[in-house]
Amino acid sequence: MRKIRVNSVIFICAVCLYTHVSGQESKNFVRTGTGVEIDIRNSYSGIKKIRLEPVNDQIIHVTQISGPVFNTKPSLMAVWKKNTGQKFTVKEENGQVRLATGAVNVNVSLENGLISFHDDAGKLLLEQSQQMGAAMVPKVFNGESSYQITQLFNAADQEAYYGLGQHQQSMMNYRGRRVDLIQYNTDIAVPFVVSNKGYGLLWDNYSITRAGDIRDYEPLSTLRLFSGKQEGWITATYTSRKNPEKVLLTAPVSEISMNWLTDQHKWPKEIIMADAVVTYEGLLESDLEGLYQLQLKYAGYIKVWFDDKLVADYWRQAWNSGSSTIDLPLEKNKKVKFKMEWIPDGGESYLGLTCLPPVPENLKNTFGLQSESGNAVDYYFIQGNNADQVISGYRQVTGKAVLMPKWAMGFWQSRERYKTQQDIQQTVKEFRDRKIPLDNIVLDWSYWKEPEWGSQEFDPARFKAPEQMIKDLHAQHVNLMISVWPKFNSGHDTYAQMDSQNFLYRRNIADGRKDWIGNGYGNTFYDAFNPEARTAFWNLMNKRLYSKGIDAWWMDATEPDMHSNLPVEIRKDLMNPTYAGSSTTYFNAFPLVNAKGVYEGQRAVNPNDRVFILTRSAYAGLQRYAAAAWSGDIASRWEDMKAQISAGVNFSLSGMPYWTMDIGGFSVEKRYEQPNTADQEEWRELNTRWFQFGAFVPLFRSHGQYPFREIYNIAPEGHPAYRSMLYYNKLRYRLMPYIYSLAGQSYHQDYTIMRGLMMDFPNDMKAANLNDAFMFGPSVLVSPVLEYKATKRKVYLPSGQGWYDFYTGQFLKGGQDIQADAPYERMPLYIKEGSILPTGPDLQYTAEKKADPLTILVYTGKDAVFSLYEDEGTNYNYEKGAFSQIDFSYQESTGKLTVADRKGEFPGMMKSRTFKVVFVSPGMNVAADQQDHKSAQTLKYTGKKAILSKNQIK
Incomplete structure (x- = not known):
C-alpha cells in the first residue's frame, strides 16, 4: 500500500507538471476547444483579453477585446471552419503565454498584451511595436457602440509590404507609405498585406482603414x-x-x-x-x-x-x-x-x-493598421516560406478562388457603349470576317429605356429580339456579358417592388439627387447586406436577363458609387443604415456581399455552368464568388498605363488571381475625339502598347469611351498598330494551354497568375520593388513599353538565372539592366531559364479545336517543371475531380524531358496526343511564337510516362 501511494503521488505530480506546461489550466489563461484565451494585466492599449486560435500550423487567428466577452457575430470575409482537432501546445513562462504549432510560435506578454510571432526555429517574423497607443477607442456610429481599432507593428530591416488591394500611385512596395483602404472608382480596398519576411496579415474589418503610415495628412x-x-x-x-x-x-x-x-x-x-x-x-x-x-x-x-x-x-x-x-x-x-x-x-x-x-523617429520602422469602426482587433497571421504559401493561407481563411470558364481567358471586346442590337451583331460579324479571335462581347449600361435604370429589361426600340441576338452570338461561339448595376431609378415597377420590401437605401432619394442621364432621374442602390434583398436582386436578374441566355455579369459601381465626387461622410450617409449595421462599420464590404448574391443565385438556378462576375470593386473573400475585378475608369494616358502594373500586381498579391483593366484606358482627352494627324498617331500607339500589355494579364479585355476600341476602328488593316494588336491577340490564344493551366493551378494549388517579381525572386530587392515589369506565370517576364515613340526600353533581368528573348531565343545573363529592342509592333518579353512553355494551335475562340498538337518549348540551363492542366472548361465537374494533369519535368544534368503518367480524366479528354518538343539552349535561334521548328522532336503521348532527350525518344 505504501508503495502504491508513493507512485500515486508521483503520478499526480507528473499530471500537475504536464498540466502547467501544456497550459490546461492557469489563472492567466484558459485553453478552449479551438485555442487559448488570455487575460492581460495592465495593457496601456486598453486590451483586456486576447484569443489565439490556430487555423492550421501556419495560420493564427488573433482577436483582442477591451471587455470580458468575445463577439460571436460571423465574419463576412472569413469562412474557415473552426478546428477542434488542430494540434498546438500552450505554456506560461517568464510573464508570457506561448502558443506553439508545428510552424509558428506566438508569444503574448501578460503584462501589456504585446504579441510576437516566430517560426518553428525561433526566428522572429513579426512583433507589435512598443510605441503603444490605444488599440480600441470607444466610438458611436449611427447609435451603435463601436471602437476605432489600431495596431502597430515593427518593420524589420529591408522589409517590404505588398497587396492591400488596388491603388493608382505606381507604387509596388508600400513601406513608409500611407495607403487608404476605401472603395472608390479606380481604387480597391483589400485589408490583406504580404511581407517579404515570410508572412501576411489579413485584417478582418470592413470599415475605412489606413495601412502603413497611419498619420493624418x-x-x-x-x-x-x-x-x-x-x-x-x-x-x-x-x-x-x-x-x-x-x-x-x-x-x-x-x-x-x-x-x-x-x-x-x-x-x-x-x-x-x-x-x-x-x-x-x-x-x-x-x-x-x-x-x-x-x-x-x-x-x-x-x-x-x-x-x-x-x-x-x-x-x-x-x-x-x-x-x-x-x-x-x-x-x-x-x-x-x-x-x-x-x-x-x-x-x-x-x-x-x-x-x-x-516619419518621426519613433515610428520610422513601423507598419500600422487603423480602422474607423469595429468591435475587436481581429486579424489573421499567416506564415509562409514564400508569397504563394502566404496567399494560399489567405484563401484557406477566405475561400478558394473558383475556376473561371475557359472562354474568359480569351479576348473580350467592349466599348462605352453598343447602343443597339445591330451594333453588337455587326461588331461580332466584323471580328469573324476579319479573323480576329474573340470569345466575349460586352453590353455596357443603358440597354434599358432611359428612365428605367434597374428594370433589367432591354429597350425594345433598340433591342428588338434580345433572346435571338444571344442565340445568334452563341452560334458564332461568342459569349455575352451584360452590365448590371445595384442601382434603381424611381418611378418604375422594379423600384416600387424593392422599395416596398425595404430593400433600398432611401437617403439619396430623400436628398433629391438626380443622375446624369437625360434630364436626370431620382435613384438609389439596393442594400446588398440584406440576404432577402440579395435574393430579390438575383431573381430579377434571372427572370429578365439570365433566362434569355446571358453568360456573364458586369457588376458596375459596386463601391457603391451612388453619386460621384461626394465626400466619404456623405457617401456613408447614402448607404445608412445597412441591414448589417452602421454604414461606417460595413462601408468597404458592399462589393463582397453584392457578388455573393449573384454567385449563389446563379449556382442555385444552374449548378452546371460556371458563374463569371466582373466587378469594379472588391474585398477580401471575393475570389470565392467567381468574381474578377478591373481597375475602374482610368484615363487614356501613358502614366495611367504604367500605374496599372503595380495596381494589378498588388491586387493579385491581395489573394485574388483574376484582374483586368480597360485596355487603352477608359476616360479620353478631347484631343483624341476629333484628332489631328499627330494626336491620332499617338492614340494608335498608346492603344497598341496597352494592347501588348493587356495580352499578358489574367483577363484580356478592351474597353473605353469614344473613339471606338475595336482594332479596326483604331487603325486600318496594314497599319503597324493593327498588325501588332492582331499579332498579340493571336499570341494570347496560342498561349492558351499555358494560360488555362495557370488558371487551373489558381484553384487547385492556390496559384497567382500575374506575379510581382518579389514572388519569384525574393532575394533580388531591385527586382522586388520594380513597378514597370511583372511575371505572367512562372516563365514569362513582361516589360510593357510605357513611353510614346519609344523603340527601346530599359529592362532589368532578375538575378539568379539566365533569360531567353521570346522572339529570337537570344540568351542573356540575369542580374543586369539591358536596353531591350521595343519596335512599334513588339513588346519586350523574356523567358526564364529553366522553363517549360506549352503553346497550341491558332484559334478564333477558345473552344474552336482541341489543343493538339502542342509545341513544348523547354528552355534549358536549369531544371524545369510544368503541369499541363485540362478539364471540360465550362462546368463545375473539376470540383468533383474531373480534370487531368500531365506533368513535364526537365533535368539539366541529363538533358532529358520526362512526361509523367497522366493523372485524372474527364469527359471528352483526348486519350492520345502529339507533343512537338523543342529544347532551347544558348546560341539557338528559336522564336517562341513559331509553330514549326526545325529542331522539334515529335512525341506521341498516350497517357503513359515517356522520356525525351535532345537526341532520341526512350
Whole structure:
C-alpha cells in the first residue's frame, strides 16, 4: 500500500507538471476547444483579453477585446471552419503565454498584451511595436457602440509590404507609405498585406482603414510658405484660357482643398471655371528635413514642378478625379521652388494638395493598421516560406478562388457603349470576317429605356429580339456579358417592388439627387447586406436577363458609387443604415456581399455552368464568388498605363488571381475625339502598347469611351498598330494551354497568375520593388513599353538565372539592366531559364479545336517543371475531380524531358496526343511564337510516362 501511494503521488505530480506546461489550466489563461484565451494585466492599449486560435500550423487567428466577452457575430470575409482537432501546445513562462504549432510560435506578454510571432526555429517574423497607443477607442456610429481599432507593428530591416488591394500611385512596395483602404472608382480596398519576411496579415474589418503610415495628412501650410519674400502663403494666379496674358485674379493661398462637389464654393465667384487656368507659385521650406509626401487630388490637366523640374503631369475627367503621391525631399531650411499649373475640366472640377511630413523617429520602422469602426482587433497571421504559401493561407481563411470558364481567358471586346442590337451583331460579324479571335462581347449600361435604370429589361426600340441576338452570338461561339448595376431609378415597377420590401437605401432619394442621364432621374442602390434583398436582386436578374441566355455579369459601381465626387461622410450617409449595421462599420464590404448574391443565385438556378462576375470593386473573400475585378475608369494616358502594373500586381498579391483593366484606358482627352494627324498617331500607339500589355494579364479585355476600341476602328488593316494588336491577340490564344493551366493551378494549388517579381525572386530587392515589369506565370517576364515613340526600353533581368528573348531565343545573363529592342509592333518579353512553355494551335475562340498538337518549348540551363492542366472548361465537374494533369519535368544534368503518367480524366479528354518538343539552349535561334521548328522532336503521348532527350525518344 505504501508503495502504491508513493507512485500515486508521483503520478499526480507528473499530471500537475504536464498540466502547467501544456497550459490546461492557469489563472492567466484558459485553453478552449479551438485555442487559448488570455487575460492581460495592465495593457496601456486598453486590451483586456486576447484569443489565439490556430487555423492550421501556419495560420493564427488573433482577436483582442477591451471587455470580458468575445463577439460571436460571423465574419463576412472569413469562412474557415473552426478546428477542434488542430494540434498546438500552450505554456506560461517568464510573464508570457506561448502558443506553439508545428510552424509558428506566438508569444503574448501578460503584462501589456504585446504579441510576437516566430517560426518553428525561433526566428522572429513579426512583433507589435512598443510605441503603444490605444488599440480600441470607444466610438458611436449611427447609435451603435463601436471602437476605432489600431495596431502597430515593427518593420524589420529591408522589409517590404505588398497587396492591400488596388491603388493608382505606381507604387509596388508600400513601406513608409500611407495607403487608404476605401472603395472608390479606380481604387480597391483589400485589408490583406504580404511581407517579404515570410508572412501576411489579413485584417478582418470592413470599415475605412489606413495601412502603413497611419498619420493624418496635413494642409499645405504645414510647410513654411513664401510668395517671393513674403512668408505665409504662395500665390494663385488665375488667367484666361483664350488669352493667357490676361490675369483675372491673384490671391494668397495656404490651403488647396477643393476636393469634392461640396467644395465648389471655394472657387472665386467672379471667374468662370471653364474659362480659366490657375498657376500656383511660391517657395516651400521646413526646418525638419526628410521626405515629405504630397497627396495630390486632381481633375483636368495638372502639372507640378519642383525647382523647375517637372515631377507630375496628369489628366483626369472631372466626374472621376484622380490622385497621386508626389515625393518632396527637403533639406533643413532650404527653400524649394514650387509651381503648379491647373486647367480645370469644365464647369466643375477638383484640386487638393495635402502633406505627410517625414516619419518621426519613433515610428520610422513601423507598419500600422487603423480602422474607423469595429468591435475587436481581429486579424489573421499567416506564415509562409514564400508569397504563394502566404496567399494560399489567405484563401484557406477566405475561400478558394473558383475556376473561371475557359472562354474568359480569351479576348473580350467592349466599348462605352453598343447602343443597339445591330451594333453588337455587326461588331461580332466584323471580328469573324476579319479573323480576329474573340470569345466575349460586352453590353455596357443603358440597354434599358432611359428612365428605367434597374428594370433589367432591354429597350425594345433598340433591342428588338434580345433572346435571338444571344442565340445568334452563341452560334458564332461568342459569349455575352451584360452590365448590371445595384442601382434603381424611381418611378418604375422594379423600384416600387424593392422599395416596398425595404430593400433600398432611401437617403439619396430623400436628398433629391438626380443622375446624369437625360434630364436626370431620382435613384438609389439596393442594400446588398440584406440576404432577402440579395435574393430579390438575383431573381430579377434571372427572370429578365439570365433566362434569355446571358453568360456573364458586369457588376458596375459596386463601391457603391451612388453619386460621384461626394465626400466619404456623405457617401456613408447614402448607404445608412445597412441591414448589417452602421454604414461606417460595413462601408468597404458592399462589393463582397453584392457578388455573393449573384454567385449563389446563379449556382442555385444552374449548378452546371460556371458563374463569371466582373466587378469594379472588391474585398477580401471575393475570389470565392467567381468574381474578377478591373481597375475602374482610368484615363487614356501613358502614366495611367504604367500605374496599372503595380495596381494589378498588388491586387493579385491581395489573394485574388483574376484582374483586368480597360485596355487603352477608359476616360479620353478631347484631343483624341476629333484628332489631328499627330494626336491620332499617338492614340494608335498608346492603344497598341496597352494592347501588348493587356495580352499578358489574367483577363484580356478592351474597353473605353469614344473613339471606338475595336482594332479596326483604331487603325486600318496594314497599319503597324493593327498588325501588332492582331499579332498579340493571336499570341494570347496560342498561349492558351499555358494560360488555362495557370488558371487551373489558381484553384487547385492556390496559384497567382500575374506575379510581382518579389514572388519569384525574393532575394533580388531591385527586382522586388520594380513597378514597370511583372511575371505572367512562372516563365514569362513582361516589360510593357510605357513611353510614346519609344523603340527601346530599359529592362532589368532578375538575378539568379539566365533569360531567353521570346522572339529570337537570344540568351542573356540575369542580374543586369539591358536596353531591350521595343519596335512599334513588339513588346519586350523574356523567358526564364529553366522553363517549360506549352503553346497550341491558332484559334478564333477558345473552344474552336482541341489543343493538339502542342509545341513544348523547354528552355534549358536549369531544371524545369510544368503541369499541363485540362478539364471540360465550362462546368463545375473539376470540383468533383474531373480534370487531368500531365506533368513535364526537365533535368539539366541529363538533358532529358520526362512526361509523367497522366493523372485524372474527364469527359471528352483526348486519350492520345502529339507533343512537338523543342529544347532551347544558348546560341539557338528559336522564336517562341513559331509553330514549326526545325529542331522539334515529335512525341506521341498516350497517357503513359515517356522520356525525351535532345537526341532520341526512350
